[in-house]
Amino acid sequence: NAGVTQTPKxxxxxxxxxxxxxxxxxxxxxxxxxxxxxxxxGLRLIYYSASEGTTDKGEVxxxxxxxxxxxREFSLRLESAAPSQTSVYFCxxxxxxxxxxxxxxxxxxTVV
Amino acid sequence: DAKxxxxxxxxxxxxxxxxxxxxxxxxxxxxxxxxxxQIHSQGPQYIIHGLKNNETNEMASLxxxxxxxxxxxxxxxxxxxxxxxxxxxxxxxxxxYSTLTxxxxxxxxxxx
Numbered sequence: 001n002a003g004v005t006q007t008p009k010x011x012x013x014x015x016x017x018x019x020x021x022x023x024x025x026x027x028x029x030x031x032x033x034x035x036x037x038x039x040x041x042g043l044r045l046i047y048y049s050a051s052e053g054t055t056d057k058g059e060v061x062x063x064x065x066x067x068x069x070x071x072r073e074f075s076l077r078l079e080s081a082a083p084s085q086t087s088v089y090f091c092x093x094x095x096x097x098x099x100x101x102x103x104x105x106x107x108x109x110t111v112v
Numbered sequence: 113d114a115k116x117x118x119x120x121x122x123x124x125x126x127x128x129x130x131x132x133x134x135x136x137x138x139x140x141x142x143x144x145x146x147x148x149x150q151i152h153s154q155g156p157q158y159i160i161h162g163l164k165n166n167e168t169n170e171m172a173s174l175x176x177x178x179x180x181x182x183x184x185x186x187x188x189x190x191x192x193x194x195x196x197x198x199x200x201x202x203x204x205x206x207x208x209y210s211t212l213t214x215x216x217x218x219x220x221x222x223x224x
Contacts (some may be wrong), residue, residue, distance in 0.1 A: 004155070028204065031212070042199065042214035058211065090155050101148075101212060103155030 002026050006091050006104035012082045013111045021107050023091030031094050032074035033058075033101070034066060036087040043090060049074055081111045094109040116200045122144050124194075132218050134200030137181040142203040145176060146212065147185045156199065156214070159185065175210040190222045221224040 003063050007022045025032065030051045035043040035058075045058030049068040063085060065077045074093075078085060094101040117135040124130040136145065146161040160174045161169055162183075167174045173186040187194055199217040 035214075040216070042216050045211055045213065048211055059213075088153065092155070100146075100158035100161070101156075103157070105155050106153065 004091055004093055004102050004104035006089075008107060010108045011068065011110070013078075013109065015082060017081050017112060018077065018079050019081065021079075021089055021091075021109075023075065023104060024073045024074070025091075025093040025102070026072065027093060027095070027102065028071065029093040029095045029102075030071070031096070032068065033092040033094075034064075034074070034076045035090045035092065036060065036085075037090060037106075038087050046076065046089075079085050080111075083111045085109065086111045115216055116202055118198075118200050118215065118218045119193040120216065121221070124187075124190045124222050126192060126222055126224050127189055130185075130190040130194065130220055130222070131183065132198050132200075134185070135182045136200070136202050139180050139202050141180075144202065145174065145183050146201040147172070147174065148199045148201065148212075148214075149194075150199070150217070151193075152194040159198075166218060190217065190220075192222050192224065194220065195222045196220060 015045045033048045034046040044060050044063050047058055047066040048109045049055045052071045055066050067075045088106045090106050091104045092101045144161050144163050147159040148156040150156045159171050162174045176183045197217040197219050199214050201212050
């Protein structure tokens with residue numbers, strides 16, 4: 001049982017480059033989330049998808065776009081990467097509002 | 113939205129009980145208290161959650177005061193592997209759907 005899988009695990013980008021972070025879950029969960037975590041900080045919500053076909057902005061959505069490709073997959077896209085987007089990105093999924101959230105192992109992104 | 117206050121750090125001796133406090137004085141009647149932990153840059157891991165009754169599972173116990181303004185997470189016999197950042201979270205509603213908002217948490221250091 002893989003749970004939540006994120007790819008890639010590490011990435012270095014140059015300023016202005018674009019990339020897509022991939023997230024897939026095999027637990028048939030309805031809801032999926034993208035968070036970022038900066039050094040010494042808690043996690044901040046970027047975007048979430050309450051169910052397949054819907055996406056909503058979280059606390060820090062600027063500079064990002066998301067796609068809920070199907071029930072399993074939720075991707076995060078950086079169209080023009082900036083050094084301020086250097087962070088660790090976590091994807092999570094959960095089945096319902098009151099259930100526990102499962103997190104991936106993170107993608108460590110550095111923008112130079 | 114209810115906010116939480118946690119001490120930035122705590123120490124505990126291995127084998128002893130670790131008691132991690134959390135204040136959430138503005139919690140609403142239908143908001144749950146969740147606890148997660150994050151071990152050294154891994155993805156956060158769910159521990160336990162509750163509404164107003166005390167809860168226990170194989171990982172920990174959650175004690176919620178009668179007025180629900182504070183709670184305590186108890187790790188009954190802390191081990192070195194319990195060294196982590198512990199997050200107390202009150203479920204936050206965004207646009208009618210709940211998400212999890214992480215603060216800075218408490219860094220628990222378990223020592224031999």
